[in-house]
Amino acid sequence: MTDAYETTKTAGTIDPGHVATRAEFAKAFGGGPQGGILPSKDNVLLYADHKVSGNYGYHDGWISEENDPDPIFEYTGAGRVGHQVFTGRKGVGNSAVLDHVKNGRALRLFVAVGKVPGPSAARLHRYVGRFELDREEPFVVRQGIDEKKHERKVIVFRLRPFGSVAHVDEDNVPIAEKTEATLVEPDVTKATLIDPENGEVTDSLRAIIPHTKTEYRAARLSRLFQRKLKSEGHVVQRFQIRVKGTRTPLVSDLYDATDHVLYQVKGNARRESVRMAIGQLLDYRRYVKPAGVKLGVVFPEKPGADMVDLLDELEISAIYQSGASFKRAC
DSSP, X not given: OOOGGGGSOOOTTOOTTOEEOHHHHHXXXXXXXXXXXXXXXXXXXXXXXHHHHGGGTOOOEEEOOTTOOSOEEEEEOSOSSSOOOSSTGGGHHHHHHHTTTTTTOEEEEEEEEEEOSSSOOOEEEEEEEEEEEOSXXXXXXXXXXXXXXXXXXXXXEEEEEEEEEOOOGGGBOOOOSSOEEEEEOTTOXXXXXXXXXXXXXXXXXXXXXXXXXXXXXXXXXXXXXHHHHHHTTOOEEEEEEEOTTOSSOEXXXXXXXXXTEEEEEOSOXXXXXXXXXXXXXXXXXXXXXXXXXXXXXXXXXXXXXXXXXXXXXXXXXXXXXXXXXEEEOO
């Protein structure tokens, strides 16, 4: 089967690192004179500006993830006011990025580097190169602020280089100077099956994004458990954690602010999932204030007796789905 990327037209003679105006780039790639995400016939052009992004509480740029030798460029989606979405007029640019393979378009990234010398107001941009969305986690949803300084959900695309790119240090996401844990809404998440507009697991995203049955079950289970807690009058949130010396935040699973319980939600109750949940909870607990947060794991079925004993020994509650309700194993 032919890779969809191979059907896209070549970039001509423009190499990564080339600096020019948008008008010059438009001759080779298409696109218009304004906007951050510009779909054209064969390309989706992504324009980043480090000075502008800093005003909205996020930074577009290169990150280095643990246990991953290949770099990722994080690029925040379109929409300056309110939640960023994939649907309607507000979501045209974001859906073009998400659907670029299906539509036979290449993602091409540019970074603002200044202005043309002289009286002209034309901006200069550096062509970083061609990219594709990370196939395991194409985007994450984070909490940020909009032009009116209101909190909102933002879509952060995770771009992988497709061929050679111009990777310069000034495009790296700044390293966190201190550790901070911020409470955010429960639909701010790393789960790539969640639509940031409504917090739902949608068929359209499931069709686009590679996923496993386990990931889908965990996303669905998280929604059901949130509803259960909220129906009982509990406040449900997550922690968005910036760790000193790192470039990208962690996002915990559900936090019951009413009972001060931090939950990890898993798509199965196998031993490896239990072990992973324990490690994740112990990691996140270090940053949760006030101290003394209780821990719990939510499963789609009751874990085996040995795993229940392990969780009980560590004073971590085990919650599992039983029909339309949830029960406690320990």
